[in-house]
Amino acid sequence: MEPLTEHRGVNGPVVYGFLRLVNVPTAREIALSVSLAEYCRQHELLLSGVFTDRTATGGPTSAAFTGLLDVLTLPDTYGVALPAASHLGPKALAAERERQLEAVGARLLLVRGTRRPRPAGHRHASPPGGPSRRRSPGPAPALDTET
Numbered sequence: 153m154e155p156l157t158e159h160r161g162v163n164g165p166v167v168y169g170f171l172r173l174v175n176v177p178t179a180r181e182i183a184l185s186v187s188l189a190e191y192c193r194q195h196e197l198l199l200s201g202v203f204t205d206r207t208a209t210g211g212p213t214s215a216a217f218t219g220l221l222d223v224l225t226l227p228d229t230y231g232v233a234l235p236a237a238s239h240l241g242p243k244a245l246a247a248e249r250e251r252q253l254e255a256v257g258a259r260l261l262l263v264r265g266t267r268r269p270r271p272a273g274h275r276h277a278s279p280p281g282g283p284s285r286r287r288s289p290g291p292a293p294a295l296d297t298e299t
Contacts, residue, residue: 165230167192167261169202170220172239184235191233191263199233212248224258231259 169188173181185202192199201223205216220232232253237260240246253260 163198164192164196165198166200166226166228167197167230167233168200168220168223169233170205170216170239171202171235172205172241174206174208187235187263188233191261195261197230197233197261212245212252217249217252221252221256224253224256229258231261233261233263235262236264237262 169185169192171181171184171188173184181204188202189199191197203216203220205214207214223229224232234240237246240249250260
């Protein structure tokens with residue numbers, strides 16, 4: 153009898169990371185790489201490599217991005233993980249790179265997604281007596297209980 157899937161070593165979908173690091177300290181680079189690895193671990197993705205672009209060129213091609221596009225065309229590759237959309241570059245460059253990623257069929261996975269604006273009329277308002285206090289997500293303590 154075969155062991156259950158949960159008891160076997162099963163690899164998650166294959167993804168590759170991409171970092172755009174222009175004049176970034178080593179500590180920041182390490183932190184971003186760790187955040188990609190942790191994101192992939194939490195989402196059961198197999199991070200097979202991280203491509204790092206260190207150039208500030210204005211064009212959509214760089215050695216790192218071209219290499220990323222090449223591996224994304226391999227069979228069984230799921231997508232690309234980025235700490236944030238800004239790692240694709242400035243707006244015009246990011247739009248072109250996103251188009252290229254879509255063209256190869258890669259999924260774009262963001263560790264920190266874009267913030268969605270709240271609909272009109274759904275702002276957080278302070279009560280008339282002053283600013284509100286944020287409640288802790290933990291259980292509420294018992295009040296004056298007697299045994």
